[in-house]
Amino acid sequence: MVIVGGGPGGYVAAIRAAQLGLQTAVVEKSALGGTCLNLGCIPTKAMLSSVEALETARRGAEFGFHAENVTPDYAAIVSRREKIVAQLRSGVEQLMRARKIAVVPGAASLRSPQEVEVMRNGDRQRLQARHVILATGSVPAQPPIPGADLPGVVNSDGLLRLERVPERLAIVGSGAVGLEWGAIFAALGTQVVVFEMVDRILPPADAEISAELAKILARRGFEFHVSATVQAIESADGGLRVRFATPDRGDQAAMADVVLLATGRVPYTEGLGLDRVGIALERRAIPVDDRMRTRVPGVFAIGDCVPGPQLAHVASKEGEVAVENIAGRTARMSYRAVPFCVYTHPEVAWVGLTEEEARQERGEVRVGRFPFRFLGRALAAGTREGLVKIVAEPRYGEVLGVHMLGPHVTDLIAEATLAVAMEATVDELIHTIHAHPTMPEAVMESALDVWQRAIHKP
Incomplete structure (x- = not known):
């Protein structure tokens, strides 16, 4: 099998393929880890962690200490960011070696559904494979604004x-x-x-x-x-x-x-030779079914180059689904319970239907809310802003969507994602004992508030 692209979709697919005993090569024209590790998710989170520490130091008096003349060192912030990226990239490279996955540097193009040509520095190499997974990712969109190409x-x-x-x-x-x-x-x-x-x-x-x-x-x-x-x-x-x-x-x-x-971002398919094998784009993306199969037998596609949420964790799951099907198993991709995370301060996270979507789709709904300012752990941490909001079906209380704004909600969303995926009810969240004092208690209280039974909400 040949995988074109070594981002979070491609390299996870390669590791799963190796686990299933498939001989695998990954073609990557830049660096393993893709946009997420090298240019997106990880670099920004490293910098956000730096400025979060900076903001906490500036608020030192609230916590009982004084930090004089706290100033940012941008060069040091960037240096820390690059060290983290390099460490994680090295980790992916080590995983490839440990699984005996061949990494082929260069730009790939399909010559046929079973043949991939790789170009690097003018040299050509052709790889034969029974199956190909396209995991080429996306690039930033360039809006048609006059002056968008100016310096700065x-x-x-x-x-x-x-x-x-x-x-x-x-x-x-x-x-x-x-x-x-x-x-x-x-x-x-x-x-x-x-x-x-x-x-x-x-x-x-x-x-x-x-x-x-x-x-x-x-x-x-x-x-x-x-x-x-x-x-x-x-x-x-x-x-x-x-x-x-x-x-x-x-x-x-x-x-x-x-x-x-x-x-936004647009799928990257330039130079892939899709027309040569009979794959036509739809809205710039490679169309696939729920097994990640394209219209061409033996060719699969995953990640940002296909329709759907352009998220690293979605790409990884799509990669696993594609490989499971290549290995003769049956796996289907579902986007019903995809968590979305925004790492501002405070953070934002959600899964499932928004209140507006739920009302349009279901008509009547029930909504529970719990502000973090009423939560002991949040007050102790000095993070009072935000809330947890649950949108539920009114009769049985099925959790249709969970929406969060506040401290570490990009971690809290995991419980909510499981609830939506399992079609859980708010009562099942309520009857699950949540440790005290913790941030996840806000999820339990929000579930209680769906029935207007929140304990710590005035």
Whole structure:
């Protein structure tokens, strides 16, 4: 088997294939770990951890200590980030060696459904395989905004290359990428302004969670313009001028030193030779069924290059599903219980249906809420912001969706994901004993609140 791409979809698929006794090669033109490890999830989380420690030190008096002259060292933050990335990348390389998985450097192209050509520095190599998995990932979208190619206008990859903290950062797009980078630089003293084309930030999230997050981030210095159309980016006064318009105030402008284009990502399929084997793209993605099979026998596709959530953990699961089917087993991919995480301060996480989606799909629903400010563990940790919200079916209490804003909710979402996946009821969450004092008690209290029985909510 040949896997094209060594990101979280490709390398996990390779390891699972090795476990099942399949001879496997991974073709990777850049670095093992893909965008997530090298340019996305891990680098940003390392930097977010650094600025979280910085913010805690600045609040030292609240915790009973005094830290004088706490200042960030951006070069040291970047150095720590790169060390973490290098360590994890080395770990993936070691896993490949331990499983005797061949890693072939270069750019891959399909010559036939059973033959992959690899190009590197002008040299060609052809690999034969009974099955091929395409795991080529995605690249940042380039919106058609005049001036988007000016110096200082960057995507998320380019922001990693900044050598200093900008005084002013404009962000086009308020999804996870835009808000996380905004959180990093706001904590480092940057003036952050965010433009969002729809009427609220973080559009995929539950509307109530989105509104509460906007209030919290605004208190931390974020400036938001929603229902905003970015018309152009121009060089002006030694910086960049972003021209935009909103329905209530018309044409406006904002100045920035750096502009981040965070308008999503698009599947990367360039040079794969898909037309040569008869694979036609649909909305720029490779169409697959629930076994991750393309229309061409023997060719599978997973991760960001196929339709569906562009998330590392989704890609990994799709990789396992593809390999299970290649090995003669039966596995099907379900997207019913996919956790979404945003690592701002405070964090956001959700799984299942939003309240709006549930009402549209089911009609009547019941909703339980529990704010972290009533939770002992949260007060002890000095993290009072946010809440847990459960959306449930009204008769039996099936958990339809769980939405969280607050401390470490990207960890708490695991319990909620299991509940949605298992079609659990709020009573099953209620009857599960939750340790005290812990953050997950907010999940139990929110479940109780569905029946208006929360213990610690006034």
